[in-house]
Amino acid sequence: MLTDLRLRDFRCFENLAVDLARGTNFFLGLNGQGKTTILEAACVLLRLQSQRVSSLAPAIQVGKNSFGLRGIFDGHELEFRYGRLQRRVTFDRVEQRTFQEYLRIARVVSFANSDIELVHGGSDARRRYLDFLGTQINVTYRPTLRAYERALRARNALLKSLMPRTRERAAYDSMLLHHGAQLLRLRQEIAAILAPSATAAYARISGGHETLELQFLPGASEDFRRDLVHSREEEARLRQTVVGPHRDDFELRIDGMRAPQYASEGQQRSAALALKIAQAEAFHRFSDKTAPLLLIDDIFGELDPERRNALLDHLPLNSQKLITATAMPWRSEITADAIYELRDRQPVRERRT
Structure with a gap:
């Protein structure tokens, strides 16, 4: 459990200290007060990445020139300092040269209104969803993903040159194929884990x-x-790699019909909730039965009472929850261990x- 969280020069907060309860924590306030930033800070501290954006520089x-985050998680002292030129991670006051052990300590699942993009948005959001899960349950996932991204950038740079040499192209193809095959296999495994859980949750x-x-x-x-080989002509025209895991996607169907085209907004929101519940259940199964930290960002206002109750009823019982809202007219329906305004x-x- 995250029992202490401290922010320095992180987005709108110059200095902030929050002592968190071990169960359900509510943060209430008008928009612009920093509720979402507190949740983001918890995610960045525990996972060294934001659930909101791909780059930490805007934070x-x-x-x-830098921000700092500190916290206590299950009795361990964590600290992450991020600057434009360097980053520093410490675990129990010992600086970590690699992040593998640090990242094993906690799992995070984020719920937000924008999750509906998982249903009707572009494939980028769905790949990020798979990657956010994959990097937290498989230690090889993050390095494999980064290696593929490097190989893809290098190959695309080569394709933008006027006349890439055959031998040079073969070398870049080899790197892409090696790392791409590994990433493709890992994503297929993640999707196979998620599919039955998402079906059951929905x-x-x-x-x-x-x-x-x-x-x-x-x-x-x-x-x-x-x-x-078959994409050579299209690559020559577009000057970029057109096949590979960077084009991975998944499709959602409700009663056999494609959800983006035929599902109502309520059905789409239910599908998005099911995906996140499936993510939480996967963490619970694949991390020594340890429940993930749940970040639930201002979604209750968009849910009718039935969906809200269904979400709360099917989250891992022993998970710590950080929940934001502008108001709580349904306060009597929920047991909160701490409420912050x-x-x-x-x-x-x-x-x-």
Whole structure:
């Protein structure tokens, strides 16, 4: 459990300290008070990445050169300092040269209104969803992903040159094929883990009246090399790699119909919730039964009471939750261990009566 969180020069906060309860923590306040930033800081501290954006540079407060995050998680002291030129990670006051052991300590699942993009948005969001899970349950996933991204950037740079030499191109193809085949296999495994859990979660949310199917759509066939050869003409025209895991996707169907085209907004939101519940269940199964930290960012206002209750009823029981909202008209329906109201960007803890 994350029992202490401290921010320095992180987005709108110059200095902030929050002592968190071990169960359900609510952060209430108007938009612009920094509720989402607190959740983001927890994610960045534990996972060294944001659930909101791909780059951490914008999180550095305007006019500053770096940010710092500290916290206590399950009795361990964590610290992450990030600057434009360097980053520093310490675990129990010992600086970490590699992040593998550090990243094993905690798992995070983030719920947000933008999750509906997983259903009707572009494939980038769905790949990030797979990657966010993969990097947390498989220690080889992150280095494999980074290696493929490097190989892809290098090959695309070569394709942009006027006349890439055959021997040079073969070398770049070899790197892409090697790392791409590994990443493709890992994503297929992740999708296979998620699919039945998402189906079961959607059935619970919908009361069993509808079915959800998740089908992985690989960006290359089992014969990746052949796909590259067959795409030569299109690559020459576009000057970029057109097949490979960077084109991976998955499709969602509700009662056999493609969700982006035929599902209602309510059904799409239910499908997005099912995907996140499946993610949480996967963490619980693949990390010594340890429940993930759940970051639930201002989504209750968009959910009707049935979907809200279905979400709360099917989250891991022993998970710590950080939840934001602008108001809590449904407060009596939820047991909260701590409620903070943000005033002038400072959290004031509500006293229990």
